[in-house]
Amino acid sequence: MEQVNQGVRENVYPQAAQAFGRTLRQAVINAATPAAAVLVALACGAALLWLNGFDGSDVVTVMIFGSFQDMRSVGEILLKATPLILIGAGLCVAFRCSIWNIGAEGQLYAGAIAATLVGTNFDGLSVWVHAPLVMLAGALAGAAWAGIAGYLKVRFQASEIVTTIMLNYIALILTSYLVTGPMRDASAAYPQSARLIREAWTPRIVSDMRLHIGIIVAVVLAVALYIFLQRSSRGFSLRVVGLNPYAARYAGMQVARNVMIAMCISGAMAGLAGAFEVAGVTHRLYQNISPGYGFEGIAVALLAGNNPLAAIVSGGLFATLRSGSEVLQITSQVPQVLVLIIQGIVILSVVAFTRLRDIRRIVA
Amino acid sequence: MDDMMFLTFLATLAGAAWRLATPLIFASIGEIFSERAGVLNIGLEGTMLVGAFCGFAAAFATGSIPLGLLAGIAGGMLFGAIFAFFTITIKADQIVVGAALNLLGMGLTAFLFRTYYVSTGKGIEIAQPVQIPFLSDIPFLGEAFFRQNLIVYSTVLVAILASLVLFRTSFGLTLRAVGEHPKAVDVAGRDVASYRYAAVLVGTGLAGLGGAFLTLGHSNQFVEGITSGRGFIALAVVVFARWSPIGAFFVSLLFGLFYALQLMLQAQASIVVPYQVLQALPYIMTIVTLVVVRGKGAAPSKLGQPYEMR
Numbered sequence A: 001m002e003q004v005n006q007g008v009r010e011n012v013y014p015q016a017a018q019a020f021g022r023t024l025r026q027a028v029i030n031a032a033t034p035a036a037a038v039l040v041a042l043a044c045g046a047a048l049l050w051l052n053g054f055d056g057s058d059v060v061t062v063m064i065f066g067s068f069q070d071m072r073s074v075g076e077i078l079l080k081a082t083p084l085i086l087i088g089a090g091l092c093v094a095f096r097c098s099i100w101n102i103g104a105e106g107q108l109y110a111g112a113i114a115a116t117l118v119g120t121n122f123d124g125l126s127v128w129v130h131a132p133l134v135m136l137a138g139a140l141a142g143a144a145w146a147g148i149a150g151y152l153k154v155r156f157q158a159s160e161i162v163t164t165i166m167l168n169y170i171a172l173i174l175t176s177y178l179v180t181g182p183m184r185d186a187s188a189a190y191p192q193s194a195r196l197i198r199e200a201w202t203p204r205i206v207s208d209m210r211l212h213i214g215i216i217v218a219v220v221l222a223v224a225l226y227i228f229l230q231r232s233s234r235g236f237s238l239r240v241v242g243l244n245p246y247a248a249r250y251a252g253m254q255v256a257r258n259v260m261i262a263m264c265i266s267g268a269m270a271g272l273a274g275a276f277e278v279a280g281v282t283h284r285l286y287q288n289i290s291p292g293y294g295f296e297g298i299a300v301a302l303l304a305g306n307n308p309l310a311a312i313v314s315g316g317l318f319a320t321l322r323s324g325s326e327v328l329q330i331t332s333q334v335p336q337v338l339v340l341i342i343q344g345i346v347i348l349s350v351v352a353f354t355r356l357r358d359i360r361r362i363v364a
Numbered sequence B: 001m002d003d004m005m006f007l008t009f010l011a012t013l014a015g016a017a018w019r020l021a022t023p024l025i026f027a028s029i030g031e032i033f034s035e036r037a038g039v040l041n042i043g044l045e046g047t048m049l050v051g052a053f054c055g056f057a058a059a060f061a062t063g064s065i066p067l068g069l070l071a072g073i074a075g076g077m078l079f080g081a082i083f084a085f086f087t088i089t090i091k092a093d094q095i096v097v098g099a100a101l102n103l104l105g106m107g108l109t110a111f112l113f114r115t116y117y118v119s120t121g122k123g124i125e126i127a128q129p130v131q132i133p134f135l136s137d138i139p140f141l142g143e144a145f146f147r148q149n150l151i152v153y154s155t156v157l158v159a160i161l162a163s164l165v166l167f168r169t170s171f172g173l174t175l176r177a178v179g180e181h182p183k184a185v186d187v188a189g190r191d192v193a194s195y196r197y198a199a200v201l202v203g204t205g206l207a208g209l210g211g212a213f214l215t216l217g218h219s220n221q222f223v224e225g226i227t228s229g230r231g232f233i234a235l236a237v238v239v240f241a242r243w244s245p246i247g248a249f250f251v252s253l254l255f256g257l258f259y260a261l262q263l264m265l266q267a268q269a270s271i272v273v274p275y276q277v278l279q280a281l282p283y284i285m286t287i288v289t290l291v292v293v294r295g296k297g298a299a300p301s302k303l304g305q306p307y308e309m310r
Helices: A013-051 A058-064 A071-096 A104-120 A127-156 A160-180 A214-231 A233-243 A245-250 A255-282 A293-303 A308-332 A338-363 B003-036 B044-062 B065-089 B094-117 B141-145 B150-168 B170-180 B182-187 B192-218 B230-240 B245-267 B275-279 B281-292
Strands: none
Touching: A013 A058, A013 A293, A013 A308, A013 A338, A058 A308, A071 A104, A071 A214, A071 A233, A071 A255, A071 A293, A071 A308, A104 A127, A104 A160, A104 A255, A104 A293, A127 A160, A127 A255, A127 B281, A160 B230, A160 B275, A160 B281, A214 A233, A214 A255, A214 A308, A233 A245, A233 A255, A245 A255, A255 A293, A293 A308, A293 A338, A293 B094, A308 A338, A338 B065, A338 B094, B003 B044, B003 B141, B003 B150, B003 B170, B003 B192, B003 B230, B003 B245, B044 B065, B044 B094, B044 B192, B044 B230, B065 B094, B065 B192, B150 B170, B150 B192, B150 B245, B170 B182, B170 B192, B182 B192, B192 B230, B230 B245, B230 B281, B245 B275, B245 B281, B275 B281
16 A cells, blocks of 8 residues: 655655555545445344335445534434444454453443543633543543453463453443442432543533533544554554464564453553543433444454544434434334344445455456 | 342352353354364354344244244255355355354345244243252252243253264264364265264354343343354353363353342442443453464364365
8 A cells, every 4th residue: 555665856746746646546446336335234233124114225324324404413423423433443453452341341341430530520620631631540440340351361362252252241241330329329219320520521512412522532533542553563563463473473473462462551541431421421320321332343343444544424323223223213113122233234245245255356 | 238138149159150151052053063073164153143043033033032042043054054065065154154144144144034023023022041950959959050931941951862873973073073174084984074064053053042042031122233253152162161061161161150249249239340341251261262272273174164175
């Protein structure tokens, strides 16, 4: 993709334009696979609806366009895109290192718990201190929760697939314990924590919309992770470990440290997503603050081809589908879990198309 | 608590442990078939859900538990066929496909359940315990082991049969060779892909059966996410059991014990620990298991790798 530039030319602009054109063409080729995958998934979703007596054409009209009604509904989509971009971009780093972190959901909850602890205490801090502190707490807790699985893998060769999933259940149970027990707001009928102090809330972008600055943070971090993976030497060694740990060890790279870093980065992103859910959206901790963002993030990362930059787009797309499925449930009583089916089919189509493309490339 | 009461408690506990181990026994033995042939199926959770749903739907329609069980197996195998097609024929990454099937299984079963069954609110007639003559009259032991339903008894048969097939038949030998050294099998003129297909289908059929037990032999209803992680726990059982079906039987019993303890201690009012601690027990023990047992050495050497003919 990047061009190795050797000869010195006086006029670099045409060259830059050429390089840009090449990059653009490459981007279009790269986008063809995920685009086809999404189309296949939507077609399957439409077929499923039609087979079960719903109106199949709703999949396109409502799921894609249904949630674009006004600025507010676009804001709601971006609000849903925030955790998906954060988690998806973080998982890109883990997956590139061949670390199968399936535990973003638990890491999100760990982040939400920590954010609630920090956000309900430390009264009297200014918003400039308290709000970032809450985000930091969330990210650290998420990284620590993922770090457990990372450590168990590095130290005991325990499969991170199983440990991260078990840590999901444990984090959910822990949250349920906290909001029904020690952190419960006694005055509320429903199990929930106390409300976060106002200075701890994530600032909103426009005062009358729920959308908060988390979306900006998510996009900036996704770009940063892209640069980290593609341009830094640590990012390079992460990718080498992912491709071939033996070669990486032979080249003198510290495999264990890279595994820990990849795990903790993805955990920190999920934890930050949890902090934003609490500090930016609900302002309280509940048992079910996430509708499965941690699992959806896996689909976001895979659709993005494990590229954090592309995760911004795929996160936005999944957020659109999720908002659309909510509209669909209200207008046509189609169960909202349809979105899980579409996620599953998107992943299957992506891997199938990618494989087929690779096979063609090898044969050609 | 006096001695008699304690013995009764133990007997009930042991009986419940076996019952709760049953879905894990089926699923983990199924996964052993698949992993012995080199295919790591982390889509077990979704497969079990499909089995649970199909079993429920068939029993709901026909009122027959055997038909329900068959439907559970068939549903699992259908899901397994998708997995096999993507991982063996297309040679896509097994973990990615497994993760996709988990989402798909969760989504499809919840979608169909909400569309067709949730409003009926009706359950089904579940399999009744069968008392084995004489043996069921043995004090305590009879209560624990000889008053179960037929599905629970069948776990012993499945474990022994699976062990015989894997270690005493030429099919089993070839299947294991496919996981250890597929090239040798290929050179010997046998088709690696079809053995892997067979292993995955046997495995997912058993996982489907394990799921169907949850709706047909345990609870009388389908609930969204009724497997609650059993498919993943089964993956850990396989490691702990070192890829042996008999081992998986006993390790599953151990996990069944954690589930049973959780249920029975929750019912005890005198227990001071929060119920969530007990709820988390099976999950925590799964992690502990993976740490204590470092089973890498016993794993089939080509586990998780597609076979490329060269």
